[in-house]
Amino acid sequence: MRRRSAPQRKRQPSTSEDQTGAQQNSEDGNKFQSPSDNGALTEISREAVGKLLRRANKVGTSRRKKTAEFEPEQNGTQVLDPMLQPKTSEVGHCSRNPSGNASAGEKCSSSGEDHLDNKEELDDSDWEDGVVARDDHPVTIELNMTPNSTVKKQVRRASAEDKELAELVHKVHLLCLLARGRLIDNACDDPLIQASLLSLLPAHLLQLSNVEKLTSKDLYPLISWFHNNFHVKNSTSRETSPCFGLASALELHEGSPEEIAALSVALLRALNLTARFVSVLNVSPLKPFQVASGSSCGIFKTSTPMISKRKLDFKSPQEALSCSERENACESSLAHSQKSKKCRVTKHMDQSRDRPIVEVRNDSAAKSKASETQDSNLESCLTDKSRKSKRKGDLEFDMQLEMALSATAVESEESKNKSAANPESSCFSCPSKRVKRVTVEESSTSSQVISTAIGSMKVGSPLYWAEVYCSEENLTGKWVHVDAVNLIIDGEDKVEAMVAACKTSLRYVVAFAGQGAKDVTRRYCMKWYKIASHRVNSTWWDPVLAPLRDLESGATGGVNDLRKSQIISKQSDTRDSFVPTRSSIEDIELETRALTEPLPTNQQAYKSHPLYAIEKWLTRYQVLHPKGPILGFCSGHPVYPRTCVQTVKTKERWLREGLQVKPNEYPVKELQRSIKPQKVQDSEADDYGCSDSVDKIKLYGKWQLEPLNLPHAVNGIVPRNERGQVDVWSEKCLPPGTVHLRFPKAFSVAKRLEIDYAPAMVGFEFKNGRSYPVFDGIVVCSEFKDVLLEAYAEEEERRQAEEKKRDETQALSRWYQLLSSIVTRQRLNNRYISNSLPSEMPTGGQCMNNESITIVGESYDKNHNVRHQQQVEQCDSTSVVDASLSTPVKDHEHVFLKEFESFDSETSLLTKRCQCGFSVQVEEL
DNA sequence: ATGCGCTATACGTCTTTGGTAGGC
């Protein structure tokens, strides 16, 4: 605090300094405002800088030492954080703020002498570290606070509030994306769109609807046709209904990746195939401050070119692509391998993804021509474009693309030959086709000159695809991944890499059908442990999806055909009437995937891996039991199943769960107990006296426990611990034969009845830095429970009666006080305010008007002075008992004769009447 | 690009059994 006080003092209005500052300002007339303008400018400057600083402060609440920080002062001026000034003094110590206002620069005087004159400054040795510029030239302070320049050091850790907010946003975003997926799915069912698609379909492809034993191979011609006829374009920011969007895409034969994928689903459904629309829910991060990834940064999707370029990592996609290209090149070298087909398919995808990085041309006329372009044309085209491209990343990409193309050149020749012989595979494996597609899509992109990087993120982004149920794929049938946008079929194992290459994480993959949805992330995510922590808690997510799962299952699940059901039933050897549905079989498939995840190769992944563990990353209260089997090794550390990880606790902790350590069990783990503060204060001799055993926390595992065996209550005596109480952590902790009575003052009842009891301690609370036991009720032997409850009930009744009596007495007293005060007031009013008959105010009160008051519920005693009741009558009241009898009478004193009284036994109301017609009701208590 | 080790920081968990004055 002392450091802060010194500069504050310096900021006191100092004429000499201000004058100097003004001179400096005038010397640099172009840059600085004249003093007369200082006011306005100062305000503006203050405001602007204040905003920035507030933001900076917000961002940099932690690690202040690393960041230059300013704080707005009470008087509106800013001052360099004293903690930082020595570090920044070389730049700003002797500078003036352009505004001429008291600022960072003001802390140092305009000359060295002035600086030294200030004794306080000399005294404050903390301020002597900086190098002070002593020349008289004005120096401009560079705050270095612009977001761009200091982002690297602006580190702020997420607070609990940040985390909560991020989670809420994450959840809401998830729900929104789910809803959107359902809308798209609904649009896919649109009969008009489906009919239109069918009308475009060549006749030979219509046969697909008649295929009974569908395999993924059967889909190739269809998807190929679709892929060649519907293209992804750089989407604009139009916001239309999904149905309209699909119709529009259908009409134009081009649309966003989402629309194209949805159209493919519509087409598949039109052909009576069971198809889902699958979407990667690229949701805002669950953790705060994480940069939203890939093609959608945060909630606000970047499907529009409005995204800030700064947010995009221009290099990364290219680097990723270069990597994938290299990979492809390597894979391509295995041109004759059996698996080459899939590899090539992947290449198609990769290149289609790569494509947008090359600057797009506005060449719609070339669209049709381009579809027939050959390799050479493409290469020349690419080369031309590469020349136009100025960015380093683009150049790198082009080089990598060339390398990839050259690496696949041999293959392409062979593929051409093959394609001729094998038309089915031609569209997937032939590089010429691939090239053709690339060219087509390049040409078909919109004429908008947008960032190529943005385009690269969008076009071909593998975020949407279809899943088709192929009954012949497995023994049980299988959902097959069909990415019509990138022309990939059955490439589920490639999706993760594709998505990763687009800097997007595969946290939620949801399949939509029949207005429902199902989480199928497991099918596409090979490294679950990497995304698990980025997904919302399943206790929230599962119930959210549950109704949608049912809808989806109802639409697609259908019972598997009988033959397979029987096979399954026999295999599972279950006698119950379990009939596997597509949905249940898929569930099994996904669960199997969950249980057969490959071992991670890095150690840290085992820290919170749901399946595997290594001893190194166990927590303090975890042990391996049994220590085996070893599933593998990671960096020399044996890997164990997570099921071997057991939680160990102290005896006391187990006691709370109603368990106790078996006799003759040794602690499975011992921890060093932290030294208590009291012990620190103790003498050394005491420390020597402490044995090791005392300082150790002994931990036991579940397998060393048995149910709690507390001593029975005997002869009405409650067994208690060494403190004379019973620790009631739960019902399990009660000694047999005892009960826990929690009603208040139970101990007093027990004491009165001379029943043995023990205070029930239910926990601890921390106050004043100490922990105090919290007691709630008593523990007594079971046989006394009824007696105690009865006695308590009696006592409670008696207590309530007493309380009621006390309340009534008090109420009566208060009414009396109230009425007396009213009477007194009225009397005073009559005497001193009313001019009519001030001296005739009778003590007994008068009937001033024809109004009467009905007192209900108030006590009336026969012995009570009737005058009180009469006096009450003077009060304003609207409850006239009998208006016809009431006539205005002055100077009349009511007389209530017994013969005019009437008593209503039902309401206990006694009605008294005066001869004048006035009546009053009183309640008999 | 990735994994690893280290560091810093926010936050959660565990810890764990009053003393005294004053009113009734």
Place this chain on the structure above:
DNA sequence: TGCCTACCTTTGACGTATAGCGCA
């Protein structure tokens, strides 16, 4: 005299999760 209540004063050590950074 004995019982009840309010007040005092706001722990802190440690572990875990997480993020950043540099290095290999």
